[in-house]
Amino acid sequence: MPPSDPSTVLERPYADTTEGALRFFIALVDAIRPHDPQNPDAAASVFATLRDIAAGNEKHRATLQRHVQQIFRGTQQVSLYTDAGILPNSGFFSELWRRAMGRILPPVPDATRLKDCFDAVFHHRDDHLWLATGPFEDKLALWDAVFSKTADPESDANNEDRWQLHTEAQLLEAMQVLAMRIGAMGLEPELTRVQPRIIEFESPFVHLGAEVLRFTEGWRARHADPSTEHEDELHMMVLVDQCREVMTRARRNAASAGTSLSLTYLLVRTEQCLQRLTQLTGILCARFQPDARRAMVDRWVRLTHDLVQGENRRNSLREPFSRLTGLLALRVTENAHRTGEHYITTDRAEYAAMWRSAAGGGFIVGFMALIKLLLGKLVLAPLTSLVMYSLNYSLGFVLIHVLNFTLATKQPAMTAATIAESIDKSEGKTRDLHRLADLVVAMMRSQFAAIAGNVAVTIPTAVAIALVYQWITGHPAMGLEKAQHTLHDLSPIASLAIPHAALTGILLFLAGLLSGFFDNKAAYDRIPERIAHLGWLRRLIGPQRTDRFADYIGRNLGSLAGNFLLGIMLASLAPLGIFLGLPLDVRHVTLSSANFAFALTALNFHIDPFTLVETLAGIALVGFTNLTVSFAFALWVALKARGADITASQGLAALLLERVRKEPARFFVPPPS
Secondary structure, three states: OOOOHHHHHHOOOOOOOHHHHHHHHHHHHHHHOOOOOHHHHHHHHHHHHHHHHHOOHHHHHHHHHHHHHHHHOOOOOHHHHOOOOOOOOHHHHHHHHHHHHHHHHHOOOOEHHHHHHHHHOOOOOOHHHHHHHOHHHHHHHHHHHHHHHOOOOOOHHHHHHHHHHHHHHHHHHHHHHHHHHHHHOOOOOHHHOOOOOOOOOOOOHHHHHHHHHHHHHHHHHHHHHHOOOOOOOOOOOOHHHHHHHHHHHHHHHHHHHHHOOOHHHHHHHHHHHHHHHHHHHHHHHHHOOOOHHHHHOOOOOOOOHHHHHHHHHHOHHHHHHHHHHHHHHHHHHHHHHHHHHHHHOOOHHHHHHHHHHHHHHHHHHHHHHHHHHHHOOOOOHHHHHHHHHHHHHHHHHHHHHHOOOOOOEEEEHHHHHHHHHOOOOOOOOHHHHHHHHHHHHHHHHHHHHHHHHHHHHHHHHHHHHHHHHHHHHOOOOOHHHHHHHHHHOOOOOOOOOHHHHHHHHHHHHHHHHHHHHHHHHHHOOOOOHHHOOOOHHHHHOOOOHHHHHHHEEEHHHHHHHHHHHHHHHHHHHHHHHHHHHOOOOOOHHHHHHHHHHHHHOOOOOOOOOHHHHHHHHHHHHHHHHHHHHHHHHHHHHHHHHHHHHHHHOOOOHHHHHHHHOHHHHHHOOOOOO
């Protein structure tokens, strides 16, 4: 129910001025605003109450009419229609700064602008929720009551044609403003870069401006002479559709040519302007619909909701950030998806290749662990130590990639984008769900091969390295105290190994995003082409080698950058924890396996069975946590970026459980060819 009786507001005297009408509507909306804006029954009672009051009391209906006419006749409406809920042309970061400052120091409202009046009346951030609910018939009855003729001598109903013509003129002006903005955005270099044909041929964005001008001039002529033939909107809507087709192709081309925050911002803003232009045109042309009354009310209700929602979110920091970064994440995760396909094996030949690749990665990690131990013996400044540890990890991970080896924990962030695309396309269809289940099984099997291959080779490699080092130097690579500490840190019970493994999973997820980002950047900035045209490089190594190098960078920049930055993040987390006084550290399954092997060798393989089992269990749980956390975060971002509804694939879990029961071996070994 509304919190108070709106009749008391309708009975108060308010000045017949724009300021008086504004105070009236602020008080009225405050009186009818439901306590729970998300409750449809509460919203329905609001409109039912207003409908009954307006229909049952001639004086109250006249009061509503008078103030509606006053506020529409006495304010400038164009900015409301062209700005509310539409991103400005200032850019993403400028808009974020404006919104942040708007929350700290709100702007002074101007009662002569309808946009500011809307903001003052619907000043609760959830007002758009209850405005969107409620039975349409009640809204239709309320419209009839407010805009019907009245016999009240104080009412301005006899002048309703005048204020309605003023509103139409404002709508026409707003359409022209939107058309000019759309035409300018359609020729922005960011858009023409991914869709160059719009400047080679006649641009629908430019023609739309000319068509809107023709349409609005025809309506103004009809105002002057009602017998003038009506201008229909059909050709204008064809041009709007053509503009949207160009934007669709631009988004598709951006997946291969690369995207940017400015391009994403431009496409969102252009779509918003096209949508608003369509809404305003629909309101003007509603009178020519078969049921003009219902069409007019329906279109005004929809527009009002969008306007109020735009004003409610005017200073929201989350709304533009979430929308734009979601679209940008789609482009980034699509780049990761193309890489992720290489991490999923489908037959025994690919499965064997994954084992060999993972074995090579495990071999490199054994030497990385030794270098880290040797660096720990040096007396270095904290910054120098951090740089050396970072270079050890970063260059080691890059070497693994250059040699076409595999690091198991790098897979989830890549394969998650592939799974997300399949979920998005499945839409809950049974046949597609079976294919998706096949993909998930293949992904889990590939993960097992990669992590088992890493660990199975890392441990014997590290043992061999430790024995050779001890034979050459006469003392173990890892001291006894360090060995005991290493075994303690791998205990899932006595240490924070699992939380630290979860933190490592987050870093692995971030590394996957960074890989996609740099792949996108390579395409957007045309880095391979730039490298191929470096004159000094072509003279130094020759044209053919330069072209091959440029091609390699174009295909691998994301992976190289992601691996390098992953090494820096893994080396930096523990020092950051010391600096902040927080228990931050990393536990990476492959590196932990190598450290375990060095500790085992330092103890001369004298370890009690319980500690051995506990440590091996800790390594297994560290690996499981690394994979699960990084995959979960990557899948969530990929699904959010695509706008996919994971509930459409509720049958996927049942299919996987059925396969576990019938063919558990398929999760570890591929079927025969």
